[in-house]
Ligand code: 5AD
């Protein structure tokens with residue numbers, strides 16, 4: 001590669017999950033520390049970080065097409081950007097990316113991105129660099145302090161996964177489960193609150209597996225962490241995602257009943273309603289044990305909005321087994337959900353299982369599942385009409401005087417009136433759509 005000038009502008013493009021969004025923000029902060037600024041809207045950046053996702057096929061394909069598009073656009077203006085590929089595709093296919101895409105000068109895994117500045121120094125000299133080490137927690141200590149000018153923020157508390165669901169690449173790309181230390185998390189939350197953040201979403205691949213010791217040296221779980229963060233006066237809302245049914249415990253259920261800052265929303269993936277499929281997926285819970293758990297959570301917090309993840313067309317899934325998934329959906333009545341066609345991931349046990357399902361069958365099942373999930377989402381939104389709730393104002397709407405915020409149940413709410421980003425306002429929900437609600441502003445709740 002040819003040596004080049006030090007980049008002045010950057011753009012970080014994150015794909016996939018919220019953990020990647022968090023990592024993307026932290027990489028942006030890191031580049032900011034180097035004196036590099038975000039590229040103005042509509043302009044090509046000198047440095048582009050593609051923060052990739054490997055969970056399903058399409059995401060990886062998007063990365064290669066993005067690299068192509070960036071190089072072409074760069075050539076047009078006579079300056080090809082420096083390209084760094086980060087995230088889970090970088091972790092899983094680092095060598096392949098380097099071989100396949102000469103335009104890429106840096107490949108950096110999700111546990112190594114704190115070393116981006118050193119790699120950048122090399123890249124400017126024309127040297128290509130790959131770093132896909134997994135040094136557990138070192139990354140967080142090496143990152144600059146958070147800078148955030150938005151009322152909501154993610155906070156990664158736990159990373160990695162030891163569950164080895166047979167379809168999933170995460171245990172290979174994100175490594176083993178680790179929890180960030182309690183004190184670091186409280187520090188980061190305090191700093192965010194100081195900068196105007198009012199709502200924090202605690203993130204982890206298995207966030208409810210978080211454990212640590214508190215200031216007194218006592219072992220605590222995610223419930224203890226939530227209770228501690230709830231003491232920060234400026235923080236008005238706490239959420240967490242994603243949970244695994246097997247790591248759920250009474251203390252966390254009780255938190256939903258007792259901690260009013262913990263929002264009434266739970267994302268608890270089930271993947272399938274068939275016990276045979278769940279076993280083949282190595283989920284180690286049954287449809288029944290999952291439903292019992294939800295019953296407990298609903299008893300603790302009756303208005304809780306439930307959300308889940310589903311995979312259709314797992315190898316060997318029969319029509320009758322798929323119908324068990326539909327039956328579970330009818331029973332739970334999710335407020336929101338994410339559903340996917342099974343995508344074989346190289347190196348995972350399910351990729352070589354017998355009974356791979358034809359694409360047309362998967363398409364048809366996904367359509368039926370999504371029709372049911374959409375019906376329940378709309379019904380949940382319609383049932384909210386008439387309620388008055390607090391809405392955290394996140395941004396301006398499309399029309400003048402219009403605002404957009406989130407209800408406690410994570411619904412998007414549009415309304416008009418006098419307020420500012422970051423305000424907590426009382427809104428009456430007056431009309432429901434499938435993806436959002438219209439509201440009427442009542443009053444601003446003192447922050
Ligand atoms: N194919 C389809 N969906 C998958 N997920 C994870 N791995 C795969 C795969 N190989 C889904 C699961 C998980 C969500 C983050 O992505 O539903 O909960």
Ligand code: SF4
Pocket residue numbers: 161162163164165168169170171205206244
């Ligand atoms: Fe993947 Fe299963 Fe771990 Fe979730 S729990 S990240 S689906 S292996």
